[in-house]
């Protein structure tokens with residue numbers, strides 16, 4: 001079966017700024033694919049390249065079997081990152097306006113219900129809250145009942161309850177066979193919604209795969225965070241790997257010692273150790289690795305490799321190098 005989105009070695013530069021550098025991805029029918037990556041990594045440029053609003057300098061892209069600039073617009077829904085519809089239309093009028101652009105649109109009231117805005121349908125767009133406005137914008141991408149939906153940061157500015165409404169909506173769309181490509185900075189959103197996640201850094205996808213596989217391959221081990229002001233040397237004889245305050249993974253706090261690779265059932269042994277050694281602590285928390293660990297690890301590796309390249313430094317002493325990146329990309 002042909003992929004719904006198929007991009008190979010996309011390149012795009014804005015003057016000296018390289019936005020895409022060999023970006024490749026393939027998304028199958030009915031799949032939800034989440035693009036994550038630091039600010040400026042190229043996510044929006046990639047979405048715009050795939051939706052025909054940016055012409056790449058190199059590489060190839062096919063979307064719904066056509067080039068992005070000639071794809072059948074009735075089959076495509078796009079929510080841009082920045083979207084400013086006319087202010088002096090009500091939410092319902094706005095959706096009706098966009099629905100009018102298509103041959104066989106959905107009923108705007110059904111779309112209002114989908115995005116949880118039935119009660120505010122008659123409110124002018126400019127009088128809606130920021131999160132409500134974003135939900136209307138999400139609705140505007142749905143009026144043509146698209147087969148393929150691009151959502152560039154769909155839930156930015158939406159409150160937790162509204163975010164869940166949008167998540168359920170995306171899940172329902174995917175269940176009904178819609179292919180969804182979204183970008184997000186919300187790792188919980190990516191982990192919950194995505195069949196596969198692609199991590200974009202410096203314009204290329206350095207890792208992609210199902211969230212659980214990325215976590216297994218790149219997330220590291222579980223961590224028991226011990227909030228303490230005690231001398232970290234006091235942990236020297238603990239039988240688990242220990243990271244000093246602020247060391248190890250980017251996520252480790254400055255005010256805590258982190259005990260690695262410990263089964264929840266064994267936490268009692270650490271508590272006993274703390275008591276036996278009279279180590280005072282204010283809080284203990286245990287967590288399994290998640291997508292945020294993957295993100296921080298791989299984005300950090302890329303950043304360190306780039307700094308190293310810019311400074312013309314060599315490898316060694318733990319500084320990330322090309323082989324680290326190659327390793328990071330093994331799941332790509």
Ligand SMILES: Nc1ncnc2c1ncn2[C@@H]1O[C@H](COP(=O)(O)OP(=O)(O)OP(=O)(O)O)[C@@H](O)[C@H]1O
Nearest residue numbers: 014017018019037038039040041042043044045046
């Ligand atoms: N129209 C443009 N003109 C000049 N530079 C641009 C343009 N669009 C994007 N860029 C640059 O290209 C790079 C990638 O930008 P892009 O918006 O694709 O990143 P992003 O991953 O979507 O970032 P964010 O997470 O902040 O939305 C950035 O350095 C940005 O400044």
